Amino acid sequence: MDRRHFLQAPAVLGPLTATGAAGAASARPDPVRPRRLRPGDTLGLISPANASFEREPVALAIEALQALGLKVKLGAHALSRRGQFGGSDAERAEDIHRFFADDGIAGLLALTGGSGCARIVDRLDYGLIRQHPKFFGGFSDVTCLINAIHRQTGLLTFHAPFAGSTWTAFTTQHFRALVMAGEAPLLRNPEGEQGGDLVQAHDRAWTVRGGRARGRLVGGNLAVLSAMAGSAYFPDFDGAVLFLEDINEYIYRVDRMLATLRLAGAFRRLAGVVLGQFTKCEPGDGNYGTLTLDEVFEDYFGGLGVPVYRGAMIGHIPRKFTLPVGAEAEIDADARTLRILAPVVA
Structure with a gap:
């Protein structure tokens, strides 16, 4: 499998080892x-x-x-x-x-x-x-x-x-x-691929809250990211465009991990949110009356006042984007696109 089926333990708090960069996380280094x-x-x-x-x-x-x-x-x-x-x-x-x-x-x-x-x-x-x-x-x-x-x-x-x-x-x-190639691409889900269906039923993206914004890309797998909270390796979310994905997690666990990020202050000053694929994230056996993923995402992101869209080609799926962590990007939640603003390789 691409990922573990259990929640990864967080990094231990405390000073960095002798080989680490003590205090490096206190300021944001210039991107390299x-x-x-x-x-x-x-x-x-x-x-x-x-x-x-x-x-x-x-x-x-x-x-x-x-x-x-x-x-x-x-x-x-x-x-x-x-x-x-x-x-x-x-x-x-x-x-x-x-x-x-x-x-x-x-x-x-x-x-x-x-x-x-x-x-x-x-x-x-x-x-x-x-x-x-x-x-x-x-x-x-x-x-x-x-x-x-x-x-x-x-x-x-x-x-x-x-x-x-x-x-x-x-x-x-x-x-x-x-x-x-060193391009600065526009990332957009494929459109018009009906595969014989009357309307496109796969690889759809949709707007949660409209708008456009710019910020640094941070994120990745939700379970792993939430497990980093409180460590010296936790991303700087200030002004960032956050992207998230996950696989094989019950919905109540998705809810709990998003709560961890919120309690850690990750959502206070975001510029925008891109939600990728949450593959096989379901209620689980015997779980009646659970919130849906739609409701969970609306609870955590609907009131942030920033652009949010869902369904991006990010995650444990065969067809996926490559995303540069730390690079400047522009989210357009109405168009459901993410634009890399400059080449990220030299």
Whole structure:
């Protein structure tokens, strides 16, 4: 699976380790653009969360990246396993450090998600990452790392497909445009794809509250993001455009996690909200009388006074956008679009 089915434990509060960047989260660093990925570049594959248990998914991941024109190097511990994790905490952090320090590696991409990134987020050497800025991507449980790295270093990171994701034409197009071509794309759900139906029934987006606004993109998986609350790695939401997605969570848990974000102050000064796919987020067995997702989202976002739209191609779905965490974007909730305002790679 792309993500764990249980709520990830929050990062432990307290001072950063000796390898961390003490006090870095107190001020917002200037954004740093990584170099774009070019054909012939080598991408380092890491397993910062779950292990890869079968050979074929790894082979398919490597072939997909090679089809993008990239070379691939597996981390020393990318195929390791300790329990469900891709190696010990120290080994998973070590692979990240080695690839950031290696000038022959153009970027890092997670093989898969699962759980465990919160176990290593306080083990990372953010000073090293700041000195060697490069592409870093993943989603789901890797929400923890892409937000932490941006918060601690200012490096723009990427809510991107895993190496082991389904690289559909839609997914590939959006990844290439943002990360390889250096474009500043307009992100819009596909329209007019009825598939034989009288009206479009899939990949629809709709407005919760209209309007336009600009702000920095932060967000990712709701369960993981809410588990970071109170830590030094929690995003700075002031003036941000928040994007959220999730999978396999009962609606009451979605409600509870949104309450956690609200209690942590995340919703006080948002510029806008983009809600992606909440796949298989249902009432659950024996849960009669529960709120619907529509009602939960209206309760938390309807009264914020900012533009909000729902249904964006973000999440645990085959066709997905690549989003730059920390980049300036414009939300148009009436048009149900998100525009990246400038190239996010150098």
